[in-house]
Amino acid sequence: MANSSNLRAWLVRLGVLALGLFGIVAVAALHRFAHLGIGLTLGLEYVAVTCVVWGLNAFVFRRLPLSGLTLLVFSAAVFGVLFLVAYFVGAVLGPFLIDSAGRFIGLVHLVDLVFYLFAVMTVAGAAGCAFSRNIIYSAWSLLFAFMGVAGLYVFLGADFPAVAQVLIYIGGILVLILFAIMLTKQIGGDPKLTNAHLGLPVGAALAVITAGTLTYMAVMAPWKIEPVQSYAPVSAGLGIAFLTEYLLPFEVASVVLLAALVGAVIIARKEIKETQDTVLES
Amino acid sequence: MDNITSLKLFWPESVLTVATLAMFIQDLLVRRSPRRELVLTVGALFWLGLTAAALAITPAGNVPLFGGLLQHDPFRIFFGWLFLGAALLTILIVPKSQQISPARLGEFFGLLFALLLGMFLMASATDLLMIYLSVETVSLVSYVLTGFHRHDRKANEAALKYVIYGGVASGVMLYGMSILYGLFATTHLTGDGGIGAQLADVTSRLFLAHAFGGQPAAQLALVVAVVFVLAGVGYKIASVPFHMWCPDVYEGAPTPFTAFLSVGPKAAGFAVAIRFFFAAFERQVPGGGYVAVTELPWPAIIGIISAITMTLGNLTAIVQTNLKRLLAYSSIAHAGYLLMGLAAASTEGVRSILIYLIGYVLMNVGAFLVVIAVSRHTGGEDIRDFRGLGTKAPLAAIALTIFLFSLTGIPPFAGFAGKYLIFAAVVQRGGFWFVLLAVIGVVNSAVSLFYYARIIKAMFLEDALDERAMSVPAIYTGVLVALAVPVMVLGIYWQPMIRWATNAFGGGFAL
Amino acid sequence: MTSIGLPHFLIVGAALFALGMVTVVTRRNAVGILMGVELILNAANVNFIAFNHYVAAPGSLTGQVFSIFVIVLAAAEAAIGLAIVLAIYQTFKTIDVQETDLLKE
Structure with a gap:
């Protein structure tokens, strides 16, 4: 019995809370788009905030239910704080953010x-x-x-x-x-190496030193940069280079690939047994 | 020269390319033959002989090939003979080593020829792209040959380690090359508009002329680029800090290939380093000497690496018991000695490197050959496997003694000639730091005597583990004699080596 | 007019290189280290193509040619790397098979 009345009260507060939240947004929208008077807007917002604070009793203020004058004073305070925040966001921070975002988009x-x-x-x-x-x-x-x-x-x-x-x-x-x-x-x-490997801290230190040195070099060294860069397709040029200027490396690379192929097969295949060979020979 | 006319001076490499394919095909043709081992070895020797003939008839000269990608000069020919010698020894050693099964011999030889092709290209490359490509050729084939025993866990792990270190080193080298390309907008080291010419010409690239005055970032870029390229080269010659792969790979790889790996690619790495620095960062003056083009302190960088490399190699070698690992650390130490010659940054320094390399090929392959002969007998490569070798196989023991003394640099062996000339070149350069480097080198040689002598002591003063008679194949005896005699003769009679080296690096490199 | 220039690409390259190095030195797993190597190679390639675009003489394609060779050799290297991993895998398996054979006997 008590449980069901508590549940009903909780549901009512929840409904009022939702109504209040909707009211805050709706009144703000009315003010923005339907040119609702500022006094009426503030009054309605105050009512909506009060509804929300009363509805919040269902959750955070369960231990200390607000009612009557306390509720009105408390919701006035909340309303004041919210008004300040809203004013700050709308009039100061918002324009700044929009401005800088615009600049950022222009920059990038x-x-x-x-x-x-x-x-x-x-x-x-x-x-x-x-x-x-x-x-x-x-x-x-x-x-x-x-x-x-x-x-x-x-x-x-x-x-x-x-x-x-x-x-x-x-x-x-x-x-x-x-x-x-x-x-x-x-x-x-895992196939492990017998050599000692270094720990992560040493590795991280090494990374920082290497990356730092190379980055310093990359940024500071006086690379002689050509004024115009080409984005033309390169396949034809590469083909010609491989068959003229770089013909020798091209051929050597093919010998290397052959040797690597044979080598990989030698290492990975099953061992030819001497006995099998003699069987084949006989 | 353009592509077609260049081919006339490109015969050795062309023959090696054909030889690679021919060995693979021959391997398929004789698959069923019971005499496969012999047929394949003869085939490999035939192709090697043909390459040697092609190298012999290649006319002398000093011209760029393929539009400046390669340089044909006596330097290249010298290294060609060095590589062919190492390959000949390997081909003679392999069949009786019991390390490569006859079923895999054709593939081994085929890949060996591909490796030789890569090394030939390394010795003549004057373009960053060709350097990268040839180094990668040598690396990729080396990975495969290291993991040739695919059921041996040690070989597999050695190959994996080799791939990983090789990949990192070549990646770092590539990054350095990309910076060089950015600075100079070309990948040619030599020729008009090449990196060397741009560095030498003050007006062409003003920013670099001022680089060492007002532009620390440009200096930094150049230093970073050179250090990164050095990483790739240092990995090939097994110098600190890229030496970690060396002991494991030497131990895991089939021993005949270890012997080749310890001399061939190392010599090729030095060829690249010499060409890179002397074509781009040094300029020949009329007197015949060299002056630095930039204020880039590359001799100092190399000198420091050299000192660390030889010290670390020697100190670690002392505690080794496996002879293959010991020789691996010893080869790291030798990379350090050789780098001293580069740090001297002079004509004499380069010539002493070449002379050292001749002796090094003979004595190091010889030492590995004795290791193979012993492991055929005992199945192991530990120092204790060498006990009593002096009574079991006196000739092999005496030969190994000669090679080890020569590796130490004791007169009257070939190793002494090379080492003496390197120290002389460094001291001749003068200045406190160079003398200090020479002193470090001498101290290191003394340290190395300690662990080499331990092996000699085991061979002659300790009793054998068992009384089984040890048979050394006739061909091994022949090769050992053929290696030991020149090691002794060249240790007394240096003139031929000096003549070859002077011929190879006389006028320097054309810019 | 775009504000993106050569340094932007070089910084991406530097970051890739540094992260690749981290991967290489901190990973224990061999395949993981190979991934770090691929990052380093990509870093160099970004540099090559960026320099080709901004620094090289008009019409010169050296940097792009270089990058193509790098991609090709990276593929060959990855193939050999995988083959070795596969060999290790099979070595493990053969050991197991032999053990079971021994047990049967």
């Missing part, structure tokens, strides 16, 4: 934003690879790093290397790495 080109997207993707992927404790997560982070680098290549007018990056690094090397991880997981232990 879409192109730059896309660059930063790729740069963050690359560096975050690399960081994930470096610091993740789970090697599978590291491998997936590497995917993002490779993708980001491919995006950067596009930015630099290197369309062919970008595609090669996606095809070979992601399609080839990353798949190989995932295979290797899964195989080594299966045998229970």
Whole structure:
């Protein structure tokens, strides 16, 4: 019995609270769009805030129910605070935010934003690879790093290397790495090195020193930058370069790939047993 | 020279390329033959002989090949002969070593030829791209040959370690090369507009001319680039701090390949280092000497690395009991001695390196050959396996003694000639630091006598573990004699070596 | 006009290089170290292509050619690395198989 009347009172307060919240927004909207008089607006807002404060009794003020004069005084105080906050946001902070956002949008080109997207993707992927404790997560982070680098290549007018990056690094090397991880997981232990490895603090210190030095160099060194940069497609130029100026490296690379192919097969295949050979010979 | 005309001076490398393919095909053709081992060895010797003939008929000259990617000069020819000598010894050693099964011999030889091709290119590369490509060729094939015993856990782990260290070192080298490319907008070391010419020409790149006055960032970029490139080279010659792979790889790899690895790629690494520094950072003056183009303190960097490398190699070698590991640390120490010659940054220094390398190929391969002969008998490579060798196989024991004394640098052996000339070149350079470096070198040689003598003591003064008779194959005896005699002769009669070295590095490199 | 220039790309390259080095020195797992090596190679490639775009003479493609060779050799290296890992895996397995054979006998 008591429970059901408490429940009904709670529901009523909840309804009044919702009504009050709706009222605050509705009155503000009426003032803004229907040119409701300022006095009437403030009065109605005060009523709505009072409704909200009374409704809040259902929740936060359950221990100390406000009613009568206390309620009116308390809601007046709340109304004052809210009015100040609203005035501050609307008249001071708002224009400032809108102004600076406008300036920011004027400052940042879409192109730059896309660059930063790729740069963050690359560096975050690399960081994930470096610091993740789970090697599978590291491998997936590497995917993002490779993708980001491919995006950067596009930015630099290197369309062919970008595609090669996606095809070979992601399609080839990353798949190989995932295979290797899964195989080594299966045998229970990682193939460990006997050399001592350094702890994470030393590693982080090394990263800071290396990155700091190289960044200083990147920013400060007097690189001689050409005035005009080309974004023309490069595939045809690369093809010609490979068959004229860089013919020798191209051919040597093919010999290296052959040797690597044979070598990988030698190492990975099953051993030819001498007994099998003699069987074949007989 | 353009691509077509360059081919006329490119015969040795072309033959090696064909030889690689031919060995793979021959291996398939003789797969069923019972005399496969013999047929394949003869085939390998044939292709090696053909390469030697091609090298012999290559006319002398000093011209850039393939538009400046390679340089044809006596320096390249000298290293070509050095590599062919090391390869010949390896091919003679392999069949009887019981380390490579006859079924795998064809592949071993094929990959060895690919490795030789990479080393030839290393010795002539004058372009950052060719240096990277040839170093990677040598590395990739070396990984495979190290892990050739695929059922041996030690070999597998050695190969894995080699891949990892090699990958890191070549990656760091590549980053250094990218900075050089950014500074000079070219990858050519020599020729018009090459890095060497730009550094020498004060007007072409003003920012670098001022680099050492008002532009610390440009100086930093150059130093970082050079140090990073040194990482790749240092890994190939096994110098500190890129020596960690060396003992494990030497121990895990098949011993005939260890012997080759300890001399061939190391010599090729020095060829790259000499060419890199002398083509880009030094300028020849009319008197015949060299002056530094930049204020880049590369001799000081090399000198410090050299001192640390030889000290660490020798001190660690003292506590080793496995002879392959001991020789690995000894080869690290030798990389340190050789770096001293580079640190001298003079014509004499480079010539002394070349002379040292001749002796080093003979004595180091010889030492490994005795290790192979002993492990054929005892199945082990520990120092205790060498006990009583003096009575069991006196010739092998005497030969090893000669090689070890020569490695120490005691007269009258070839190792002494090289070491003496290196110390002389360093002292000749003058100044407190160079003399100190020479003193460190002498002290290290004394330390090395300690662990080499331990082996000699085990061979002659300690009793054998068992009384089984030890048979040394006739071909091993022949090769041992063929190695020990020149080690002694060249230790007394230096003139031929000096003549070869002067011929190889006489006029220096054309810019 | 975009405000992105050469230093931006070089900084990304430097960050990749540093993170690659961290991966190499802190990881125990061999495959993890190989991933660090790939990061270092990518760092160098970003540098090469950035320099090719900003520093090289117009029409010169040296940096891009270099990067293609790096990608090719990285693939070869990864293939050999995986083959060695596979060999280690198979060595483990053969040991197991032999043990079970011994038990049967």
